[in-house]
Amino acid sequence: MNTKALVILSGGQDSTTCLFWAAQRFKEVHAVTFDYGQRHRIEIDSAARVASMAGVKSHEIIQLPNCLHSASPLTSDNYLEQYENPEQMSKVIGDRVELTFVPMRNTLFFTVAMNRAVELRCYDLVTGICQEDNANYPDCTDTFRQAFQFMANQSLGSSKFRIHAPLMKLSKSDTVKLAKKLPGCWDALAYSHTSYDGRYPPTDMNHANVLRADGFVKAGLPDPLVLRAWREGLMMLPETPNYDDFR
Numbered sequence: 001m002n003t004k005a006l007v008i009l010s011g012g013q014d015s016t017t018c019l020f021w022a023a024q025r026f027k028e029v030h031a032v033t034f035d036y037g038q039r040h041r042i043e044i045d046s047a048a049r050v051a052s053m054a055g056v057k058s059h060e061i062i063q064l065p066n067c068l069h070s071a072s073p074l075t076s077d078n079y080l081e082q083y084e085n086p087e088q089m090s091k092v093i094g095d096r097v098e099l100t101f102v103p104m105r106n107t108l109f110f111t112v113a114m115n116r117a118v119e120l121r122c123y124d125l126v127t128g129i130c131q132e133d134n135a136n137y138p139d140c141t142d143t144f145r146q147a148f149q150f151m152a153n154q155s156l157g158s159s160k161f162r163i164h165a166p167l168m169k170l171s172k173s174d175t176v177k178l179a180k181k182l183p184g185c186w187d188a189l190a191y192s193h194t195s196y197d198g199r200y201p202p203t204d205m206n207h208a209n210v211l212r213a214d215g216f217v218k219a220g221l222p223d224p225l226v227l228r229a230w231r232e233g234l235m236m237l238p239e240t241p242n243y244d245d246f247r
Contacts, residue, residue: 002031003026003028003120003122004026004027004028004029004120004121004124005022005025005026005028005029005030005055005122005124005125005126005164005189005234006029006030006031006113006116006117006120006122006124006125006126006127007019007022007029007030007031007032007033007125007126007127007218008031008032008034008109008110008113008126008127008128009031009047009050009051009059010033010034010035010043010047010128011033011042011043011044011045011046011048011049011050011192011193012046012121012128012176012192012193012194012208013166013175013179013189013192013194013212014044014051014077014128014129014130014167015047015084015127015176016050016128016179016185016189017070017128017166017167017175017179017182017185017189018126018127018128018166018167018187019024019031019050019054019056019126019185019188020054020179020182020184020185020188021126021166021178021182022126023054023055023182023183023184024182024183026124028057029054029056029057030056030057030058030059030060030116030120030122031047031051031054031056031058031059031060031104032059032060032061032112032116033047033051033060033061033062033111034061034062034064035061035062035063035064036063036064036065036067036108037064037066037067038106039049039197039198040195040196040197040198041195041198042193042198042199042200043193043198044061045193046191046192046193047059047061048061049188049190049191050188050192053184053187053188053191054184054188057073058120058178060069060116062110062112063081063155064108067108072241076141083205083207083210084211085210086211086214087150088152098137101170103113104139104142105139106127106129106139106140107139107148110125110127110148110152110163111152113125114152114156114161117161118121118156121181123160123161123162124161124162124164125161125162125163125164126164126165126166127145127163127165128165128166128167129141129144129145129165129168130167130168130169130170130175131169132167132168132169132170132171132172142165142168142169145163145165145168148163148220149161149162149163160178168177171215172212172214172215172218173214173215173216173217173218173219174219175215176216176218176219176221177219177221178216180219180221186224187224188210189223189224189225190224190225190227190228191225191228192225193225194208194209194212195208195209196208196209200234201225201226201229201234201235202225202226202229203235213226213238213240216242217240217241217242219242220241221242221244222242222243222245223242226238227246230246
């Protein structure tokens with residue numbers, strides 16, 4: 001087992017899963033979360049809760065205020081597109097870059113995270129980026145991961161640094177199944193945050209919510225976040241078979 005890993009933790013489903021993935025493979029896990037003025041700032045609170053549940057060695061919330069500007073509804077008041085279902089969403093998005101894409105965000109995050117990795121004497125960086133499920137984010141591809149890993153090692157005069165993306169080629173349903181197998185991860189998912197509107201519970205039909213819900217449906221498992229909100233009396237259970245045991 002390698003000694004240390006640094007996880008880029010947004011507080012969302014994917015990065016939460018990767019945090020617990022890292023906990024199974026490294027003796028010491030650190031996490032960084034970025035506050036860049038995003039609209040869905042609830043993720044920062046979620047990241048803090050999840051990091052605590054995972055028992056990380058350290059968790060730093062890095063302030064990058066007003067640093068990233070874009071037309072993305074994640075950083076502006078622009079309309080957050082809604083969809084009827086996963087099939088309709090796929091047709092609408094097609095091959096275009098997703099409207100919630102924030103240009104150069106992952107490049108910046110990876111750069112700052114690599115700075116912290118050097119400080120921690122940590123050679124393994126873990127990220128939740130994934131190129132499957134019609135995400136259409138240029139900076140979530142394996143090509144990007146490999147290019148940044150090469151650039152980082154060149155910048156640092158090293159060949160030791162590795163960027164792990166355990167979800168890179170997994171569908172959302174496969175990611176759900178992986179999370180189910182990781183000790184502690186399932187409970188932590190109840191406190192993760194995915195919805196692009198920054199609201200809890202996740203009831204609207206934006207890209208993130210539709211994709212997450214479809215992953216749990218296809219995995220045949222209930223979303224712990226939805227069950228939490230239902231038990232708190234904040235939402236009804238979805239009319240999908242993965243919640244039949246709770247009706």
